[in-house]
Amino acid sequence: MTTITYSKNDLLNLIGKKLTDEQLKEAIDQIKPGVEKISDTEITVEHYADRPDLFGIEGLARAVRQYLGIQKNEKFEVKDYKLTVDAEKVEVRPFIACAVVKNIKFNDDLIKSLMNIQEVLHETFGRKRMRVAIGVHDYDHIVPPIKYVAASPADRIVPLERQEEMSLKDVLINVEKGIDYGHIIKKSDKWPAFVDQKGIFSFPPIINSDRTKLTENTKNLFIDMTGTNEKIVLQTMNILVTNLAERGAKIESVKIDYDKKNIVTPNLSTEKIVIDLKDANEWVGVDLSAEKMISVLQKMGYEAKKEKNKFTVFIPPYRTDILHSVDIFEDIAIGIGYMNLKPEIPNLPTKGGRDEEEIFSNKVREAAAKLGMQEVVTGIMTSEKDQFERMNLKRTEIAEIENPVSVDFTIMRHWILPNLLKILSVNQHVSYPQQIFEVGDIVVLDRNAETQTRNVRKISAAISNSKAGFQYIASIFDALMKNLKIKYKLKETDHPSFIAGRCAALIFKNKEIGFIGEIRPEVLENWKMEMPVASFEIFLETLGKK
């Protein structure tokens, strides 16, 4: 979600109709973005990633205008190119688009809007300038011919807001934007640059030259877009120039002369998609006539032509999100209004039910609670210190996270007992006896599994009192097993977390499924605990399958 604050006045001017705050909020909410707040002068809108065309104030105004039927949808005019940009092969940023925009009326609103949209598109759609970067220049300070070249780090530029010329390499070291975005191009030894007769005027995705910066006298713009994905580069250009056109600017195309192909940008011709009237009606659950369907589509900014039972829908050049006819279907539903669709429950009888393992888990949980134990729920992510070190265990291979956010959550738990001891350790001021348990999953490594790991269901219980001996925990365990009608055996065993000679393996159908015993005082000391603890932990997996 991208949150943007706009001037309310500018937005209403661009919409071209006086709307109350209520009306404005309602319209924007129903189109898709969410209005977060409206004040006397500002409006803050939360945007979704699929509609970058609405990020700019002009695009947002256009959508409201269309939705409220204030103005008919219009075609964008593009004047044929006079300018050709010769594009060399630049490995790190192979794709470009350019445009000339004339007849700019510079004022505060436009400047603010241009800065806003550049920043937002860079961050979101441009993936922090990685995928697309935008440069906007005063065209009258450029001396064509313009070339897109693979420059050397030693080539020079006077960067924006600086007086002295410096090498591109120095820009990466000394200029803020260079430090922030240099990593995008550093892997190559040839860096992207736009040059004219006077030298480099744009160093994407880093910075523009000071020479071509915008001033209040700027009348004509040259826009450069560069990136790693051609489609996205072209789409971003379309979003930007159609926004400017909303303010009355005239767009002129530019011919891009690559080594092996030529393209003309921006290309504002509309793409077409053919949809079936029946499909659209069925998908939404309505029965609209062809005429009604066309008017709904117009409300959402599309022009459409009926051909028998099908429609040709013309996709506006700024709509970057239309991949499939379902994208049009959604807009039809939005055009009708979600609140105008009557919720229905279809006749679709299905039998509900629980997962087998959950049924058994719940039996165990309820039985454990009846025996006087408090259920707890703890984190799956934990630390080596808790799982191994404090438990007097050697580190074994375990599911481990590459990008943990905290030293306390670096691995997936491979047993639950440490989490229970942690709870007991922070509750030493609370009345005893303390008897807690958790039924939950741990993660074990499993080379045969698709995910190389498996979730395994366990129960772990810990009791703590001034005396918490083996027979005490064993009596609880025994009662639990009797309650579940499960026969088991105990076999003496050793476990580093338990007192030697005070730990038994739990045997079910000749398989070890867990252990029970008294926690070693050294372990208690590691948890800074002064009350003895006895515990058991078993796998429920095998136990559940009787």
Add this chain to the structure above:
Amino acid sequence: MARYKLTKEGEEYLKKGLPEKNLALILNEFPEKTATIGKIISRIKNFPVALKWALENGWVQKKADKIILLRPPVEIPEEKGLKDVFSGKTVDDSVLKVLVQRNLVEVISETYLKTQKEIEKSGGIEELTHDMMTTDLWKGKTFKKIDVTKVTKKFKKTSEGNLQSYRKVIEEVKEKLISLGFKEAKGPYVEMNFWNTDALFMPSDHPARGIHDMFSMKTPKYGKILNKQIWKNVGETHKNGWRTGSKGWGSWDEDLAKRLILRSQGTAVSARTLYNWKKIPYKMFIIDRVFRPEAIDAQHLSDFDQCEGIVVGKGLNMKHLLGYLETIAKTMGAKKVRFKPSYFPFTEGSVELQVYYNELGWVEAGGSGIFRPEVTKPLGVNVPVLAWGLGIGRLAMLKLRLTDIRYLYSDNLQWLRSKR
């Protein structure tokens, strides 16, 4: 006559030296044997104690924030005293008095002596007790062997048990969903990117796949491809739309799809279900953990429960989606609902569910939509699939009257017990 032993602090000083001595040693390293407090405070544990005794002994002098070493300590009776108490030798009364006053040495209690005698007599500790833990009596002793193969004690209930309150809410919600015909599904915590994102048609460079939005695994790193056909279908759909009628994204990073991650959304299980459950129609739900690299606060956890479901059947449409949303919300206790357009990468006809609570007004309660054909078709499903997710944590917080989400997984035993 009373017998003495070292306290924990006393033991520590025996091992690491008295703090006042350490202070003197450190000052000795400085030019002119003088240092500001700021320079040395972090190098000495219990600095105030160290300074107090060093001043008292006349070893140092304090001038403003400077400390000057006057004479390095030669003989320290307290240190010898600690050694002697430890090894059981007699200690001079005046030294002993200081050590007791400084809480480095304490009198061995009668019960301690008695217990110690008992342990020696019976050849090991019978039962570890709270007293033994606080006095460290267990140290250096063995435990008596007991028979751990038989349960001899009869069970006697000693306290009231209780199920955890959030789990209770979750179980109630499960029951309600089951009554609406939903069947419970499961999936692994460590998941393949493929099921968590690629099968959901989230492009390889989608921002929600970055390191700030998902946990990646260090071990194990890559999953195993079990069904090559499904991988091909999904890959082609990303690259060119395959047979879904879509334009696709134009590219797909297969290696990234193989990467193991912690599942960041319950929708991963929906994708698995679409592939695994062959008998249509069906309704499926899952309530289980997901993991996201969030900074933990009253609103955010990095390890929390999500509730999601799908409805799979012929002829399903947007009105049905709204119908299920309304029914589910009302079953959970909402009085009024409303719908707003929204966006999820894997649904089209994306809906935000808002419900009305008297206390809070309109609240966002969940998200939903119809799965894109780019999601369903590659997994072999050719009918519409309605998908929804419910903010189960928020619902539970409302029911339990909580403002801090961390209480859902509380470690506060008093609070847990109070929620009976």
